[in-house]
Amino acid sequence: MLPPQLSRRDLLTMIGALAGSEAMYQAMTTLGFAQESPYKGPIKLDGDPKGASVLVLGGGLAGMVAAYELSKVGYKVQVLEYREKAGGRCWSLRGGDNYTELGGFEQECKFDEGLYINPGPWRIPYHHHAVLDYCKRLGVKLEAFVQVNHNAYLHSVKAFEGKPQRYRHVSADFNGHVAELLSKVTKQGGLDQAVSTEDREKLLEALQSWGALDENYAYVAGTHSSERRGFDIEPGGGQMPLAKPSQPIGLSDIVQSGLWSSLSTGSLYDFQTTMLQPVGGMDMIARAFEREVGSLTKYNVKVTEIDQDDESVTIRYEDARKGGEAQTATADWCICTVPFSVLSQIKTKVSTKTKAAIDNLPYGAAIKVGLQFKRRFWEEDEHIYGGITYTDLPNTLISYPSTDYHSPGKGVLLGAFSLEAWAYEFTSLPPEERIQKALEYGAQIHPQYKDEFDNGVAVGWHRVPWTLGCYGEWTEEKRKEHYHAASSIDGRIAMAGEHISYMPAWMEGAILSSLDAIGRLHQRVVSG
């Protein structure tokens, strides 16, 4: 029944591929990540706060949203921020920026003007309505972020002798072979119990169309398949040579390569087209907020103690650069966006339950490496305009800039974005060795790396002095035990940030958590 070239093992692997992406989607849905943002437009805070005051700890997106909205309706707001500027993880590194990580390792970013990397969030799904709405309201210009590029690569050191494969080849050939197999089974009556005779005809038609099969329901070299995967000789003009179809990769090679495991990424709700990015770097969002609430913000503040009683909240702090004498700030209420990795080390007067939540949320590891090259060889040599190449090397991916195509001069790639063990390993190296690693891996995909590399910058999130990690790493068990306490107003203090959301690490999560916190706080204020 099965074609001779397909072993049982092949089939099982392939079913695994399909079931795998399904399982992934189901898990994401169950965990709440693949949901449309419930944001329904600008927050309405009706009722008079009667001059109530709020201290906002942390000038990242969650903190600035709180400051922006609360100050608009009459609260007296002050933001205390550890860094010398606002934005938190909504951050871009550009030429001229100096970044000193924990341990005192200094980096000077030497990118050319206009070039940048976003060490933190770097793309916005079209359904992250709150982020997009604030971009609209605050005048942040957006452009498309290319997630899926059919001309970028999928790469495995264990497949095709380590030679990167174009996404369109893997995608077209995987779909084509699966469609052919299913059509054979359908025609042979293998699906008769599941599919009626009428449906069978329609299904065959659909498989032919979906998989680019020929009139015999075969996935073979020809016009149909080449219209997906591209031609060996492209159709030309005048008396140019006739088009020549390309040869699909064999089913077994495709299945065994494992490269199919990256095909579903762009189909995930969170990564579907159209994704967006601010023109000029992610911190354009931070800057837009800072224009609104910068005057309410005190920078270089290191919080040392958070105290509260029935009447007020008192924050003790010192100068983050010079230390010195403790100072205090007092307000009626507090929105605390300090990451739990840091807050767990600050003396904080909250309930036992809240304290347990603060002490038990680990922060995930992540590494990003930005690489500047002397020319945009990915466009010039390989016709890759934006998008992402995925690899099983420890750099995980290479992302090409989704902006300024064909611009002369230098270009910056995201040369590594890794998590888990690889992120810890990258982070444990001095910055210049991280860059060397990213180069070594990337050169296996783009040999031009060797001649064209100019300079780089590397951010390992556990070394970032103001977060000690990348994002709140909730598990189902931890959510059950601690999330309710973490997200409840404790006396006069409400937590906010990406970690107080069901979409950790996303800016949308940070903003939604902030809006939810100030909404509940405001209710308490106007009804009290």
Place this chain on the structure above:
Amino acid sequence: MNRITSFAATVAVAAFAAFPVFGQSSDSTGFGDASKIQSRDGAGIYAAICRGCHMPEGVGAVGAGKYPALAKNEKLEAGAYPVVMVVKGQKAMPPLGSYLDDEQVTAVVNYIRTNFGNNYTDAVTVEDVQAARP
């Protein structure tokens, strides 16, 4: 960490991220696969995963929060303490039990307790690590 949790963690990261989808490759230069540390000896494991936060020579670091110095750290006297911290984590210390097997945890804890000015020679054992695992 069980399969589901570890998957959930990966999904959570989807945010900043793309999945480390294949994740099984190893590397001639010392990086293991996406979810396991390759090195087997204490010094190598320290360099691969601990050094990121606790720094070369275990000197620790201070920012908005801090990473405690492991050098001359009296809290290392009771071997169970670093074993539990490595396996389960607490506060800013993430649980690393999923990246290291029992022998690796043993090796790195014994390395830390006998280096950086520490001289606690009562080595911890694989059984101590097993007892600390959830």
